Amino acid sequence: MIVAIDAASSDLSLSLVSHDGAAIGDEAWTSPQRQSAELLPRLLDLFARHETGVRDVAALAIGTGPGSFTGLRVSMALAKGLAHALRRPLYGFPSLAAWLDAEPEALAAVARAGAREAYVLTRGTTAPVVVERDELAARLGGVRLVAPAELVATFGLDGATRPRGAIAMARAAAARLAAGDPGDDLATLEPLYLRAPRGVAVEAEGRVTWL
Numbered sequence: 788m789i790v791a792i793d794a795a796s797s798d799l800s801l802s803l804v805s806h807d808g809a810a811i812g813d814e815a816w817t818s819p820q821r822q823s824a825e826l827l828p829r830l831l832d833l834f835a836r837h838e839t840g841v842r843d844v845a846a847l848a849i850g851t852g853p854g855s856f857t858g859l860r861v862s863m864a865l866a867k868g869l870a871h872a873l874r875r876p877l878y879g880f881p882s883l884a885a886w887l888d889a890e891p892e893a894l895a896a897v898a899r900a901g902a903r904e905a906y907v908l909t910r911g912t913t914a915p916v917v918v919e920r921d922e923l924a925a926r927l928g929g930v931r932l933v934a935p936a937e938l939v940a941t942f943g944l945d946g947a948t949r950p951r952g953a954i955a956m957a958r959a960a961a962a963r964l965a966a967g968d969p970g971d972d973l974a975t976l977e978p979l980y981l982r983a984p985r986g987v988a989v990e991a992e993g994r995v996t997w998l
Contacts, residue, residue: 788843789964790869791957793950794826794862795854795882795978796898796935801833802953806845808961812837815951817936826861846875846970848960850882850952852979853898853906853915859978867973876970878960881979883908883915885952886933888959893948895927897934905942 788811791802797819803811814833818825834840849866852859870877883896887910898906898915905923906915918926924943934947963970 788839789846789848789957789961790830790844791848791850791953791960792826792830792862792866793850793882793885793952793956794858795850795852795952796858796950797855797937798935798949798951799826799858799862800951800953801830802957803833803837803839804954804957804961806961806965808958810954811839813951813954815949815953817949819937826865830865841869841873844869844873844875846960846964847877848953848956849877849879849976850885850956851879851976852882853900854882854978854980855899856980859980863976863978867976870970870973876964876968877973877976878956878963878968879971879976880952880956880959882950882952885955885959886950888955889951890933890948892931893933894930895932896950897923897927897932897938897942897944897947899935899938905938 789804793800798817800815802813812833847866847870866877886896887893894910896908900906900917903920904917907918908915920942932947933950934944938944939947
């Protein structure tokens with residue numbers, strides 16, 4: 788069984804899949820401030836509902852962001868702790884790409900990048916750009932989006948689908964496990980927090996600046 792955890796935003800998800808990627812169980816919920824209190828109990832409850840447990844875990848998948856400090860810190864610590872204790876491989880996946888993989892009809896995924904900016908990953912591209920809040924509606928109006936609840940009202944993204952990235956991560960991890968991939972290095976696997984990383988294009992008022 789492969790366990791996947793995505794807590795890069797206020798919309799969290801967990802997924803359990805078999806070695807061939809078939810779904811066993813999943814859960815998604817919104818929790819703006821209680822990721823640290825809810826994540827492990829919900830995972831244990833998901834195990835119990837499907838009559839499985841940590842001894843059945845063959846590999847783990849984790850969303851690496853970009854996203855909130857608390858959610859990423861707690862989820863990464865949980866995933867690394869389980870991987871280390873169970874001596875199982877851990878695979879990290881960019882969260883926005885997983886959100887798109889889980890929603891084939893969506894054309895872009897949006898996550899917070901700061902108080903007035905958002906990361907935007909468009910289907911078919913490999914890296915997100917950072918867009919000013921005031922530019923989002925003009926840039927993405929009418930486009931089917933995946934975005935967390937925290938951005939829907941404040942960034943004018945009405946109608947966006949909530950992210951459920953864990954299922955896509957779990958299936959991708961199952962494929963990597965089947966291919967003999969030993970997993971990512973626990974010592975170097977790190978989450979990407981909200982600040983825009985170097986090498987990411989920031990777009991505002993029609994101009995693109997590389998950080």
